[in-house]
Amino acid sequence: MIPRLAVSTFAMAAVATLALANLGLAQGPGGGGLPNTPPTPPQNPITPAKTNLGKVLFWDEQLSSSDTVACGTCHASRAGGTDGRAGTSPARVAGPDGQLNTADDIIGTVGVQHLDTTVLPLWDALFGLDPQITGRWSPPTINAAFNTSQFYDGRAGGTFVDPTSGATIILNGASLETQILQPPVSGVEMGHDGRDWNMIAGKITNATPMRLAASVPAALNTWIAGRTYPQLFQEAFGTPDVTPVRIAMAIATYERALVSNQTPFNQFLQGVPGVLTQEEARGEVVFRTQGRCLVCHPGPRATDDSFRYTGVRPQNDDLGRFNVTGNPGDRGRMKVPNLLNLELRDRFFHNGGMATIEQVIDFYNRGGDFTAPNKDPNIVPLGLTPQQRADLAAFLRRPFTDQRVAQGLAPFDDPVLYAQSNRVPTSIGAGTPGANLRTPRMIALEPPYAGNPGMAFSIVDGTPGKKAILCISPTQIPGGAVFQGANLYVPTTGLQVVRIGALNDAGNGRGWGRAQVAIPNNPVLVGTQRTAQWVVIDNVSATQRLAASNAVQYTIF
Numbered sequence: 001m002i003p004r005l006a007v008s009t010f011a012m013a014a015v016a017t018l019a020l021a022n023l024g025l026a027q028g029p030g031g032g033g034l035p036n037t038p039p040t041p042p043q044n045p046i047t048p049a050k051t052n053l054g055k056v057l058f059w060d061e062q063l064s065s066s067d068t069v070a071c072g073t074c075h076a077s078r079a080g081g082t083d084g085r086a087g088t089s090p091a092r093v094a095g096p097d098g099q100l101n102t103a104d105d106i107i108g109t110v111g112v113q114h115l116d117t118t119v120l121p122l123w124d125a126l127f128g129l130d131p132q133i134t135g136r137w138s139p140p141t142i143n144a145a146f147n148t149s150q151f152y153d154g155r156a157g158g159t160f161v162d163p164t165s166g167a168t169i170i171l172n173g174a175s176l177e178t179q180i181l182q183p184p185v186s187g188v189e190m191g192h193d194g195r196d197w198n199m200i201a202g203k204i205t206n207a208t209p210m211r212l213a214a215s216v217p218a219a220l221n222t223w224i225a226g227r228t229y230p231q232l233f234q235e236a237f238g239t240p241d242v243t244p245v246r247i248a249m250a251i252a253t254y255e256r257a258l259v260s261n262q263t264p265f266n267q268f269l270q271g272v273p274g275v276l277t278q279e280e281a282r283g284e285v286v287f288r289t290q291g292r293c294l295v296c297h298p299g300p301r302a303t304d305d306s307f308r309y310t311g312v313r314p315q316n317d318d319l320g321r322f323n324v325t326g327n328p329g330d331r332g333r334m335k336v337p338n339l340l341n342l343e344l345r346d347r348f349f350h351n352g353g354m355a356t357i358e359q360v361i362d363f364y365n366r367g368g369d370f371t372a373p374n375k376d377p378n379i380v381p382l383g384l385t386p387q388q389r390a391d392l393a394a395f396l397r398r399p400f401t402d403q404r405v406a407q408g409l410a411p412f413d414d415p416v417l418y419a420q421s422n423r424v425p426t427s428i429g430a431g432t433p434g435a436n437l438r439t440p441r442m443i444a445l446e447p448p449y450a451g452n453p454g455m456a457f458s459i460v461d462g463t464p465g466k467k468a469i470l471c472i473s474p475t476q477i478p479g480g481a482v483f484q485g486a487n488l489y490v491p492t493t494g495l496q497v498v499r500i501g502a503l504n505d506a507g508n509g510r511g512w513g514r515a516q517v518a519i520p521n522n523p524v525l526v527g528t529q530r531t532a533q534w535v536v537i538d539n540v541s542a543t544q545r546l547a548a549s550n551a552v553q554y555t556i557f
Contacts, residue, residue, distance in 0.1 A: 032266025034300035038145035038256050041160075041173040044249045046256060049236040052223045054254025056232065057247060059216075059415045062207040063200065064190035065119050066112045066456070067447050068131075068419050071183065071251065074109045074138040077405050077412035080341035081142030081258065083109040090352060093126070093133040096317050104317060107352025108134040113445070113458070115192035121443070121458045121514045122193070123506050129443050129458040129514070132188045136318070137352035140345070142405065142412070143301050143338050145256040150179035152334045152350045154307060155324045163197040163244050176252035181244070197244035204229050205242040212447050214421035217413040257411045260340050261300065264399040269300060276399060283395025286388050291364070293392075295378045302339035302400070308376045309333045311368025312349045320350070329374050341405050343397040357393050365389060418447050425532075425554035432487040434538040434547030436463040436509035442534055442549040448556050451521030457498075458514045459534040459549055464505035466547075470498040470515045472532045476553075489551035490533040503536070511536075525556045 040046055057063060059072040076084040085091075086107065095104030111132045114124035121129050136152055150156035160174035161167065163181050170177060183189040184200050209224050209232060210216050216224070224232070230240035237246055264275040268284070276284060288294040297303055307321040307330065315332035322330040334350045348354040354363060363369065367381040384392070405412045418424065425448065431439040443458040457470055475491035496517075503511030519525065533551035540547060 032261060032263075032269035032300040034143075034146075034259070034261035034266060036259055036261065038143075038259060039173055040256060041170045041177075043170045044174070044177065044252060046253055047236065049232075050250050050253045051257050052220060052254075053232050053236040054250035054252065055220055055257075055411075056209050056224065057204070057251050058254050059213065059417065060204075060207070060210055061212045061418055061447075062203065063184055064112055065115050065192040065195060066445065067212055067452075068445055069112055069190050070417055071141075071180075072414060073417060073419060074189075075141040077142065077258075077408060077414050078344065079346055080344035080405065081140035081144070082345045082347070083138040084346055085110060086346035086352070086355075090347065090355075091133045093135065095313075095351075104313065106133075106135055107137055107347050109138045109189075111186070111189040112191070113443075113456075114187065117192065117194045119192050119454070119456075120516060121456055123504065123512050128506065128510075129460045129512055131445070134188055136350050137347050139335070139337060139350075140341070141255055142258045142260050143340060145176060145259065146301060146338075147175060147305060147335075149305075149335070150175045153320045153324050154335055156182065160248070169245055174252070176255050177248045180248040180251045197247075201242050201244050201247065204247065210415065212418040212423075212449065214416040214418060214423060216415045217410070219410065219413075220415070260402040260405050260412075262404060263340060263402045265302075265340070266300060268399065277394070279391050279394045280399050281395075282388075283391035283393070284399075286384065286392045287395055290382060290384065290388070291392055292378045292382065293364075296336045296376075297339055303336045306336050307333040308336060309372060309374050310364075310376055310379050311370040311372075312353060312363075313351060314370050315372035315374075318350065331374060332372060333374070339396065340400050341402055342400050344401065344406060357396050358389070361389050361392055419445075423447060423555070423557055425552040427550050427552055428531075429489045429533075429550045430487050431550045432544075432546065432548045433540070434463040434466070434536055435540050436461075436511070438462075438509060440468075440534055440536055440547055440549035442532070442552055444532065444552045444554070448519060448530070448554045450519055450523065450525050450556055452519045454516035454518055456514060456516055457532060457534070458512070459503070459536075460506075460510065460512045462503045462511040462513070462534070462536040462547060462549075463538050464509065464511035465502050466511065467537045468500050468503050468511075468513050469535045469537070470500065470517070470532065471535060472496040472498070472517065472530055474528060474530055476529050476531065488533070488535070488546075488548050490531050519556060527555065527557075529553060529555050 059070050061067050061070045074083045075081050078084050090107045091110045092105045093108050094100050097104050113121045116122040156175050156179035158172045158175050160170040160177040185191045185195050233242050234240040267275045309332040321333040348360050354360045365382045365384045368379045425444040433439045438461040440462040441460050446455045471490045473491045473495050475493040498515045500513045500515050503513045506512050531553050534549040536547040538547040
């Protein structure tokens with residue numbers, strides 16, 4: 001049993017009234033002053049059909065070039081609307097010093113492999129053939145509908161412009177629609193070289209809604225009802241046309257449904273008695289007094305939506321708001337995030353530099369880590385005691401958490417995506433080194449579904465200039481190897497061979513190549529397994545002429 005404050009209803013109401021005044025809040029519709037329906041431009045009215053369509057599009061990995069990343073991949077409800085994949089091994093990208101595993105590393109979100117104009121993996125100077133990593137941690141989409149601008153630097157403003165015609169569709173209040181236009185064409189986040197919105201709309205027109213997801217919430221699946229995307233657009237917009245503007249409008253409409261306002265914090269602001277434990281109540285006092293949190297985090301979302309430089313990194317590491325305004329005073333400034341559902345997030349700050357709420361509190365308690373002329377004057381050593389820091393952490397956890405979000409209840413019920421499922425090819429074996437003293441490595445990330453016109457298989461670390469062969473067998477392991485030799489796993493029965501010729505040279509003895517393999521659209525193949533492995537014709541020694549990668553196993557679905 002969690003101990004509650006032993007105060008009368010009258011006293012609690014008085015405390016809450018004082019807190020409302022101190023927090024700069026006013027009572028209003030919805031939870032704790034946060035309305036259930038956010039501001040909505042009249043040109044894009046909210047309807048149930050459009051909300052459902054937006055949810056489908058938001059969670060459909062087919063919106064990406066590689067079929068591996070959806071909007072929801074980096075903005076999952078279970079992570080408070082941010083990326084929930086950091087875990088114990090967060091994705092790191094080198095900071096300004098160009099070196100990994102140093103103090104200026106950025107914890108970013110994982111996107112797609114670098115893909116060329118034909119949507120084939122292409123060697124990248126930073127990431128090779130592995131998925132790329134963004135230069136900032138993903139901000140929360142939950143309650144983002146109340147923001148007047150989007151992204152940490154606020155570059156997505158309220159004017160929504162058709163990405164194909166250049167016509168202004170919505171003059172004000174459409175930051176969500178504007179934000180949605182960027183990730184699908186980003187070559188790091190979701191796209192490929194040369195991708196534009198006409199290509200995206202064409203792909204969605206011919207895609208089967210949620211084809212790749214391992215599971216879809218029952219209510220959403222019922223609404224889809226086996227229909228095509230044009231049929232879903234027909235219900236949402238009145239005609240079957242799938243256009244870039246409509247895709248953005250639908251996703252924005254879904255995001256306007258992601259309103260989190262049913263937290264103990266919101267109840268506290270409404271004067272509901274006994275919602276805070278004694279520890280949390282002490283933390284609330286720290287929050288609005290000595291902790292100075294209230295300066296940047298007032299209101300029912302606990303943010304003032306301003307841009308501030310707080311000393312997370314040196315000012316010029318990431319210029320932030322300056323890149324939008326050109327104002328020297330904005331160098332390094334980032335948007336102040338909302339704090340609701342804070343404890344569900346994996347990482348904190350724009351660079352993902354902190355992993356726990358306690359680390360964030362310690363950062364502010366020491367007055368930040370760096371300084372500059374425009375550093376916020378409130379970022380100074382606070383002198384909080386260990387008890388005050390513990391109380392503040394307690395206040396920022398349970399009271400700020402909406403249980404609908406934490407438990408995945410509607411509207412925060414998320415599908416299980418392909419990339420989160422056991423449908424992703426599984427690596428087996430260790431491979432055999434080549435003459436370059438490197439062991440070739442297989443990379444296979446794309447979905448092996450029946451009808452896939454080109455599933456990509458990549459090889460890295462083979463000997464440059466040597467011929468490579470992709471071997472795919474329907475026989476499960478164990479079985480006879482393709483060639484005699486150590487660490488060769490592909491069985492010979494029913495072998496499919498794809499020859500790609502000489503491996504490209506990435507330098508430092510690193511050879512790379514790639515192949516696409518079509519999977520016939522045959523229902524008989526569903527449920528059948530495949531094993532794939534790269535073999536390199538290499539002069540390893542007088543007795544060994546082959547090098548090999550690890551193998552991957554996958555099941556066609």
